[in-house]
Amino acid sequence: MTRKLPATDVVIVGLGWTGSILALELTGAGLNVVAIERGPWRDTATDFPPAYAQDELRYRIRHDLFLRPEQLTMTFRNNADQTALPIRSWGSFMPPNGVGGGGVHWNAETWRFLPSDFELRTHLVGRYGEKFLPEDMTIQDWGITYDDLEPHYDKFEYLCGTSGKAGNIKGRIQAGGNPFEGARSREYPTPPQKQPYGPTLFAQAAREMGYKPFPQPSGNLSQAYTNPLGVTIGPCTYCGFCEWFGCGNYSKASPQTTILPALIRRPNFEARTQCEVSKINLDKSGKRATGVTYVDTSGNEWEQPADLVLLCAFQLFNVHLLLHSGIGKPYDPRAGEGVIGRNYSYQVTSSVDAFFDDKIFNPFIASGSIGMCIDEFNGDNFDHGPHGFVGGGYMGAVQTNGRPIQTARTPQATPRWGAEWKKAVAKSYLSSYEAVTHGGCYSYRDVYLDLDPTYTDRFGRKLMRLTFDFHENELKMSTYLTDRLAEVVQKMGPRQLDKHPRRGHYDVTVYQTTHTCGGAIMGVEPKTSALNRYLQSWDVPNLFVMGATAFPQNPGYNPTDTVGALAYWAADAIVNHYLKSPGPLVQI
Amino acid sequence: MVAKEIRPNANGIGKLTPGADSAGEGMPGSSRSDAGVRRRELLITTAMTFVFSATSARALVVKGSLPWATNAGTPPTTVHPGPWVYFTPEEGAAIEALVDRLIPPDPQTPGGKDAGCAVFIDRQLAGSYGSAEGLYMHGPFADGTPQQGDQSPLTPAARYRQALAALDKYCRATYSAKSFVQLSDDEKDKVIVGLEKGQVQLEGTSGRTFFEYLLQNTREGFFADPVYGGNRDMVGWKMIGFPGARYDYRDWVERHNERYPLPPVGIAGRPE
Numbered sequence: 001m002t003r004k005l006p007a008t009d010v011v012i013v014g015l016g017w018t019g020s021i022l023a024l025e026l027t028g029a030g031l032n033v034v035a036i037e038r039g040p041w042r043d044t045a046t047d048f049p050p051a052y053a054q055d056e057l058r059y060r061i062r063h064d065l066f067l068r069p070e071q072l073t074m075t076f077r078n079n080a081d082q083t084a085l086p087i088r089s090w091g092s093f094m095p096p097n098g099v100g101g102g103g104v105h106w107n108a109e110t111w112r113f114l115p116s117d118f119e120l121r122t123h124l125v126g127r128y129g130e131k132f133l134p135e136d137m138t139i140q141d142w143g144i145t146y147d148d149l150e151p152h153y154d155k156f157e158y159l160c161g162t163s164g165k166a167g168n169i170k171g172r173i174q175a176g177g178n179p180f181e182g183a184r185s186r187e188y189p190t191p192p193q194k195q196p197y198g199p200t201l202f203a204q205a206a207r208e209m210g211y212k213p214f215p216q217p218s219g220n221l222s223q224a225y226t227n228p229l230g231v232t233i234g235p236c237t238y239c240g241f242c243e244w245f246g247c248g249n250y251s252k253a254s255p256q257t258t259i260l261p262a263l264i265r266r267p268n269f270e271a272r273t274q275c276e277v278s279k280i281n282l283d284k285s286g287k288r289a290t291g292v293t294y295v296d297t298s299g300n301e302w303e304q305p306a307d308l309v310l311l312c313a314f315q316l317f318n319v320h321l322l323l324h325s326g327i328g329k330p331y332d333p334r335a336g337e338g339v340i341g342r343n344y345s346y347q348v349t350s351s352v353d354a355f356f357d358d359k360i361f362n363p364f365i366a367s368g369s370i371g372m373c374i375d376e377f378n379g380d381n382f383d384h385g386p387h388g389f390v391g392g393g394y395m396g397a398v399q400t401n402g403r404p405i406q407t408a409r410t411p412q413a414t415p416r417w418g419a420e421w422k423k424a425v426a427k428s429y430l431s432s433y434e435a436v437t438h439g440g441c442y443s444y445r446d447v448y449l450d451l452d453p454t455y456t457d458r459f460g461r462k463l464m465r466l467t468f469d470f471h472e473n474e475l476k477m478s479t480y481l482t483d484r485l486a487e488v489v490q491k492m493g494p495r496q497l498d499k500h501p502r503r504g505h506y507d508v509t510v511y512q513t514t515h516t517c518g519g520a521i522m523g524v525e526p527k528t529s530a531l532n533r534y535l536q537s538w539d540v541p542n543l544f545v546m547g548a549t550a551f552p553q554n555p556g557y558n559p560t561d562t563v564g565a566l567a568y569w570a571a572d573a574i575v576n577h578y579l580k581s582p583g584p585l586v587q588i
Numbered sequence: 589m590v591a592k593e594i595r596p597n598a599n600g601i602g603k604l605t606p607g608a609d610s611a612g613e614g615m616p617g618s619s620r621s622d623a624g625v626r627r628r629e630l631l632i633t634t635a636m637t638f639v640f641s642a643t644s645a646r647a648l649v650v651k652g653s654l655p656w657a658t659n660a661g662t663p664p665t666t667v668h669p670g671p672w673v674y675f676t677p678e679e680g681a682a683i684e685a686l687v688d689r690l691i692p693p694d695p696q697t698p699g700g701k702d703a704g705c706a707v708f709i710d711r712q713l714a715g716s717y718g719s720a721e722g723l724y725m726h727g728p729f730a731d732g733t734p735q736q737g738d739q740s741p742l743t744p745a746a747r748y749r750q751a752l753a754a755l756d757k758y759c760r761a762t763y764s765a766k767s768f769v770q771l772s773d774d775e776k777d778k779v780i781v782g783l784e785k786g787q788v789q790l791e792g793t794s795g796r797t798f799f800e801y802l803l804q805n806t807r808e809g810f811f812a813d814p815v816y817g818g819n820r821d822m823v824g825w826k827m828i829g830f831p832g833a834r835y836d837y838r839d840w841v842e843r844h845n846e847r848y849p850l851p852p853v854g855i856a857g858r859p860e
Binding site: 041043045046047049050051052054055056057058061062063068069070071073076077078082083084085086087088089091194195196197200235237238239240248249260261264265267269270271272273274359360362364365402404405408416417418419421422423425426429430454455456505506507508509 | 648649650651652653654655656657660661662663664689690691692694696697717721722723724725726728730732733734735736737738739777780784803806807808811812813815816824825827828829830831832833834835836837838840841842844845846847848855
């Protein structure tokens with residue numbers, strides 16, 4: 001039996017970055033907000049204090065902070081001719097769980113997308129012509145521009161205290177920053193983090209080759225910072241336990257270190273944890289959400305009525321909830337019609353391992369987002385005409401960690417065990433270096449999300465099915481990027497250099513990134529997008545869907561800065577436009 | 589709808605005991621990953637209110653202040669050497685022999701056996717890892733492509749038991765009734781290479797999959813924090829120069845190309 005609770009103004013599904021930002025902005029506008037979170041409350045002192053946060057086995061290998069596949073997973077196949085099978089243990093990506101969401105255990109790489117990324121199809125067709133794009137590539141414009149989003153990027157970065165060096169302030173190129181970035185309204189809130197040996201050598205080599213290296217923008221702060229909410233973040237201590245870990249030092253920007261201490265004091269905010277939303281409810285017209293139904297840890301089902309529903313779960317689960325709630329037309333790849341599940345995309349990463357005889361890199365002195373990068377080969381920053389592919393990525397020496405179970409690397413052709421392996425690990429740990437490329441992944445007609453016909457979750461709901469493989473365009477891109485990276489690394493003077501471009505089929509067992517994107521994308525018309533430019537559902541105007549779910553395709557950067565900026569952008573539209581006249585913010 | 593309890597931590601640390609936080613209290617408990625006692629402290633010391641009726645929900649409502657209490661963390665429990673917890677004596681001896689070939693001793697650094705890798709694996713298999721806690725273990729089970737990942741209905745603990753029995757059978761059939769432990773180092777290596785390359789067929793289970801589990805778990809035992817029973821005296825960390833669970837390198841970031849001078853520390857401190 002479902003019990004009905006008193007109505008609230010706003011119900012938020014998921015209390016991660018976007019849920020926290022929306023809760024902050026809407027409680028600020030005087031609304032009563034209830035956030036419903038599937039996982040537990042998490043905080044530094046209780047879940048990852050510095051006394052034992054630096055535990056590679058517990059957090060990295062055994063996935064302590066993540067969603068349990070037992071609670072909810074999805075099925076996977078490379079193409080529609082295969083039978084999808086459940087992801088029984090996480091591998092390629094790590095769905096978050098609990099208050100703070102992915103903001104707890106990200107690396108805190110805080111990049112803006114390029115202006116051309118937001119108008120991608122228009123830009124590429126304009127420069128290269130329609131025929132240059134693969135026939136089955138379904139990239140499209142976002143419906144917003146970089147300039148629309150700039151104030152909101154700024155707001156998110158000043159919430160986080162992001163450490164970096166601007167490359168472009170109001171159109172003026174700044175020495176030492178990324179000259180390819182869109183114009184910023186001002187400098188980063190805090191200066192860049194310090195750079196260890198590897199990134200310093202990389203930057204030197206890149207400079208000699210005529211590139212313009214710059215420090216990676218970091219949400220692990222170079223110095224203490226008090227944000228506009230009055231919450232103070234501490235300086236990063238370079239411990240090297242960022243991604244997969246909660247920061248024990250209050251140095252990594254997360255909802256816990258930037259928003260929640262202020263938000264929780266507001267009398268019109270309330271969070272319910274370990275309550276899993278199973279459905280968004282609609283009225284008889286199917287055009288208005290009446291609230292959500294959720295299940296608590298005892299299996300009791302509750303209905304929370306609300307005037308406004310904000311879907312702020314992780315990208316994959318936003319799509320899952322839309323499919324289960326019957327909101328929007330499910331995507332049909334054969335007809336190329338429908339929008340829920342359409343334009344799923346990912347990230348295409350690669351690496352170069354370099355082995356030296358005379359260098360000590362101390363890889364354990366690290367932060368998830370220090371490093372020196374170049375952006376000459378990202379997006380459309382270079383002429384793709386001669387290369388036969390589109391897209392790109394940033395690359396560089398990004399020293400995220402030296403945790404040995406994960407990173408003890410050996411030169412190619414070394415046996416994987418035995419005396420030779422042991423000797424190679426002992427020799428290589430301090431004196432080898434891994435540089436990386438972080439490439440985009442564009443969308444295709446045959447890559448999508450839908451409901452699985454066979455496998456179910458603990459409530460008996462169908463699991464979501466992921467159909468995804470890399471396409472030739474992205475594999476060509478990865479080879480090209482990896483070759484360019486290797487040229488720079490070669491200049492650092494290694495004894496041996498091993499290139500690892502992305503090759504073959506997408507493998508769901510091998511960690512790559514947690515940058516899953518799309519499935520309910522934003523756009524200019526309801527035929528090809530689930531959301532309008534304000535992240536408002538075309539079909540159900542009192543429903544907004546946050547997160548990378550809205551990305552029509554994935555550029556060559558980490559998504560969180562854009563996810564945060566889009567949340568502020570949507571919050572601004574809700575507070576300043578929607579609340580004054582509830583209804584569609586874009587007329588069709 | 590019936591929801592099954594999902595434990596917030598799958599590795600046996602800070603488990604939430606089902607039902608523990610509402611037993612006898614007549615009030616809803618929180619769903620934090622703490623012990624029940626601490627959960628009650630939370631209820632008293634923070635400004636949380638509950639909208640649900642007394643006997644129904646265990647869902648936590650957080651309102652007014654952060655749900656924080658002293659000593660509410662969930663540190664790991666230290667593993668102590670001693671008798672096998674999961675393995676039989678024969679299985680334990682076989683694992684010791686295997687890990688000592690995967691990571692053989694040399695004059696500078698002990699091998700897998702003396703580093704505690706077998707003890708580590710034993711304790712991991714006896715705990716939540718061994719029982720596949722938190723993983724999706726519902727059928728139907730079908731063989732997939734390598735890209736779809738392990739689809740076996742076996743838990744890691746069951747996989748080791750089955751594979752070790754089959755390995756024993758293989759060795760006795762191939763090497764005149766000798767067990768793996770009794771083989772020469774060269775013979776042991778030949779068997780391991782055979783497992784790795786899929787040339788040694790184990791009855792009822794995949795030798796190659798077992799090898800991948802064993803290699804991964806052995807490396808974990810060699811490099812994980814010593815609190816879990818492996819990496820004894822931090823031999824794995826000392827071998828490569830990893831300072832362990834240290835937490836502040838601010839003074840060392842810009843000291844380029846210099847060896848970090850301090851010895852490793854673990855979560856529970858240093859051996860000396």
